[in-house]
Amino acid sequence: MDLDRLAALLTPEGAEALTAAADVATDDPLSAASALRARSIPPELAASALTQAVLRRKAEAKFGADARAMFFTRAGLEQATRAEVATRRAARLAASGARTVADLGCGVGADAIAFARAGLRVRAVDADPVTAAVAAANVTALGLADRVSVAAADARDVALDDVDAVFCDPARRTAAGRRVFDPNAYSPPWDFVVGLAGRVPRTVLKLAPGIDHDLVPPGAEAEWVSVRGEVVEAAFWCGPLAAVPRRATLLRDGEAHELTGSGQESAPVGPVRRYVYDPDGAVVRAHLVAEFAATVGGTLADPTIAYVYADAATATPYARCLEIIDTLPFSVKRLRSALHARGVGRITITKRGSAVDVERLRRDLRLTGDAELTVVLTRVAGAQTALLCVPA
Template sequence: MTDLASFAALLTPEGQTLLAALRDYDPAQELAVASRLRREHPAELVSAALGQARLRQRAVAKFGAEDAYRMYFTPNGVEQSTRASVGAYRAARLKALGVGSVADLCSGIGGDAIALARAGISVLAVDRDPLTAEAVRANAAALGLADLVEVRCADVTEIDTTPYDAVFVDPARRGGRGRIFDPEAYSPPLSWAIEAARKAPRAALKIAPGVPHEAVPEEAEAEWISDGGDVKEAVLWFGTEPGARRATLLPSGASLLGRGLPDPTVRPVGRYLYEPDGAVIRAHLVAEVAEELDGGLIDETIAYVTADELRPTPYATAYEITDELPFNLKKLKALLREREVGTLTVKKRGSAVEPEEIRRKVKPKGPNAATVLLTRVAGAPTMLIGRPANQP
């Protein structure tokens, strides 16, 4: 799908029939499928339908099959759109803040607009690309949300947002050469998005999770969100808690608010090692987790928390440590052979050694399982051997 005419053709009865037929097709058989379909349908329509079918298959991971196979995507739209679970969480938070209408600037294919509308919020979805704007319109209609989503093809910098309760901005963070790391190279730049947020009663700006803390405006709350253990995004909130730092973990919804604690002390490795969630680390809230666990750090530069007791926490994964050894592959291989370890999980933090290299060299073999954590303890390269702990 590369132009408006091809997209419009997909919305016709013939286009819909083709898309339905391609729902479960195997991309490895695309040449044969295309040849067969071109005997019955125009070649351009078949190409557009096959392209859309591929995008829908990719989108299942973010939107789920039920929505993805009803929606319409562009290549950039699949790549940059918000995962449905994250969009739903953010929309629910805006709804809880009393927001009834949102100007969704840089809407992309409408993932966030859909989440907002499903939360009962009316949305103005704005994108300057005509094809993308048409995809938003088609998605809102396909999901029964057209009454709540107004679509406008325009430059976001020219939109009057004063009639809306809140502004949501998701600047484009990819260009012709891939991912953009400089916030001022976003489209639009982060500085423009911040000024737009300051003019609204409430606002949420979606940014890359690697944003430097010093780049966060004083009046903004910064929230890092992970889903299934993977950090997905950071959000700058305006009109909530100025200066706050928060880590939110999905799907549980557990949310940790920073209290400005000093760095934890460094202490010897105890019986348990806790690996904080990536959102906790990005939000600089390891100290809050360490306090909750009555623990300390194994090294002042490593985000592993150690403690003597096993305590429940949604913010970290616990391991019971059985051995602490200086980094030495021969010793590790001998220990694993002695314990008949065949299933080996290798994790690392603060180590240059790659997990696959460890597995290749130690050649684990046997009926038992173990976890090896390659890290530093008080500055020294160390191997911690253990197993996942069953948290109470």
């Protein structure tokens, strides 16, 4: 995508090409292109419209029906916040009393759109002119242009003295698209990003789920968010926005479940018990395993491993619960004979605290049979252990 191609898509002919492309986007690319040629759509416009149609379909997973009216770059879509996550964040920021927010590094505009829909006025900037133009097209397409201004600018040049809040979701990938894990390699860089809280007290930062707890600014809240069990982001809520030290927010089937705490507690340690709970990644990343264990009367079998054991199966949104039917010291031979004896042909393997190569183990087990089990590989009081489990 470049500015000329985007401009062409925004004309009445572009809109017709996009409608036609949406009809044929599931066909193979050659026949889709010839279907558009048959409608006398110029080849370059047809190619841009087809690319958009494919991206729009992909984007429905993040944006639902809005995706059909929006514009995307491939990288912009990959980095965009899912609507359900952006909507919650925007509602929380609006509830804090903020009326205006600067969105520094707005990408294709997922967060800016959510802020505007929550009633905020948004000053959005992106350093990449094409991405900024895509964001501008999106707020217009969704009828939000009166509440969102979008400019192509470096976040470091944006005046912040007249906004109530700042949101920054720095780019965490190289120009070649590779992920960067070192916050100093973020763009804008970490020093600038973390310094925002000193300039505008209501600052929210969106970061990768693997961000180090040591980087949480003093007094800020760190939240980890998962969607249907996949941890999608961390967010630091600074200044008056911080409510608790740590929060895990689990979004699933239109419902949100939140677990909060200090992130400093240690769960009690005990033996393997009848049930094992595998906490959601957001709970583990937020260091809230002890808080979760307390909700099910659970204990750990190793102080450094996030499996929680209990005598009862308690319904919980925060973890998957399995019933343990056998506990073995781990060895391929012992595991193979235990599984063969039970006629187990299919296993799901989950592990924490085990360096076992799962694919190689599967091959080495040479399973045959109809029964199915989950094998949990972990450490119990320092010893490598296999737990044979069924759903609780």
